[in-house]
Amino acid sequence: MRLVQLSDCHLHADPDARSRAGFPLRQLESVVAAVRAERPDAVIVSGDVSQDETAASYQHAHRVLSRLECPWFWLGGNHDQQDLMRDIKAIHDDIDLGDWRLLVADTWVKGHAHGELGAERIEALVERLSQDERPTLLVMHHPPLPVGSAWLDEIGLKDRDALWQALAPFTQVKAILCGHIHQAFAGRQRLERGEVMVYGCPSTTDQFLAGSDGFAIDEASRPGFRIVDLRSDEWLTWIERIDL
Template structure:
């Protein structure tokens, strides 16, 4: 069995004492990391929006905090991130071997925009990678590939999601998609010819968004958290853990 922990949407600033709407992003990230360490993950995945102010210093703070983990960790960029600055601090990977499973990481960011797109070249590259291995596969991206039921979030979701699903249709080994961006626990299913693909969203380590809101709203009653995914023999079990501050 492989135990994967997903962390998402840290929104760090160069200033370690900077505030978010509902707290202190660095302190909250550190609390989530400490809790995640106790879950004894085999691997940790950070699904984007690591930075809020897109500074090199914010990524160094993230790297220092995440390096307290006692397991390998990998990250991908979101709409608030600068991939070149991230790569200067720690490499960006396209794929991680999880023994009986594969983890593929896809970049959905569009420079200067809040929404996501993969585009023809990234979709072609994703199809190439999927076609190279028939093991059960987990795909990670920042933007959700389905509507989440909040009008304002759905406007800045993955704009070419229909093209993504067409690309994924020939590959029944794709079982799961993990996304960030939405700052809330979420799950949905999308039917493909080879079987359903299950999509999971993750709480943010900082502010939580109110599910189902038509306009932007912070869920002040919720807490930061992370997702655990246990992978074994083509099957999985997943749940969200919340962190007291």
């Protein structure tokens, strides 16, 4: 089973709109073309599909992502309007990956850049985990670990300690995929029963400079995506970049 993660497309209603370092829609088109060549079985887009929170931006995304020759799914980030997303395509909480599951955790907080699950969402996640012992990936927009950039860590997942406490009994949770940070990232959270890996993903548009205390674009980096190959209860993951 090959899963591809895309993230942080930041599209506008205007198809020719610029970002700080490029053209988001054109870059998404190039990324999707590269993903098609990898022949994934499923694709997940981990939030911030839109920049301007318009219906037209989601329509652009749907048109381009529908070129994929596999099922694709999306979730909301802090820039997204999830009602507008659902008008175009459903947001799934539980995605069947054969021997594996992919569970979506919604970290959106109205009016804020940071993320939070809250007690109710964590309780619902625990309930879903209790129903199936298959190896499991979680996907969420905000990272549940510090990533080493002061400004990004300030707007990460605020209640990550509560999340890790809730996940502690569930040995089937192997890794978490996150968006929001616009860069490749790999970290780990050690729990009494073992460790959970956390993976960040490049943006399909601008990349953030790793290790920067303040906001900074990495103009030397390129858009990309993450590939996750799932094999029984093991996995292999890496980043692919595209040439513009």
